[in-house]
Amino acid sequence: MPDDATVRSAAREVVANLVSRPVKDSEPLISSGTIDSLSILKLITQLEKKLHVSIPTETLQPDDFDSVELIVETVQRVVRV
DSSP states (O other): OOHHHHHHHHHHHEEEEEEEEHOOOOOOOTTTSSSSSHHHHHHHHHHHHTTTTTTTOTOOGGGGGGSSSHHHHHHHOBBOO
């Protein structure tokens, strides 16, 4: 399983690419309307490729991806290598 720093770096990069600008780790992404549900699916797919992991989506909620901090927590909680 990738460590926190690796996941954080990948999440920052993927989110920045999706929104076309850098974001702060605590910046709200979904609740602010910065990304939508389709973007969440793109985010998950890109993270899986970057980190070489599987992220099961069955039990996840959009709020799990509302910030880089939450993305890191979510990936560490649910990832399957």
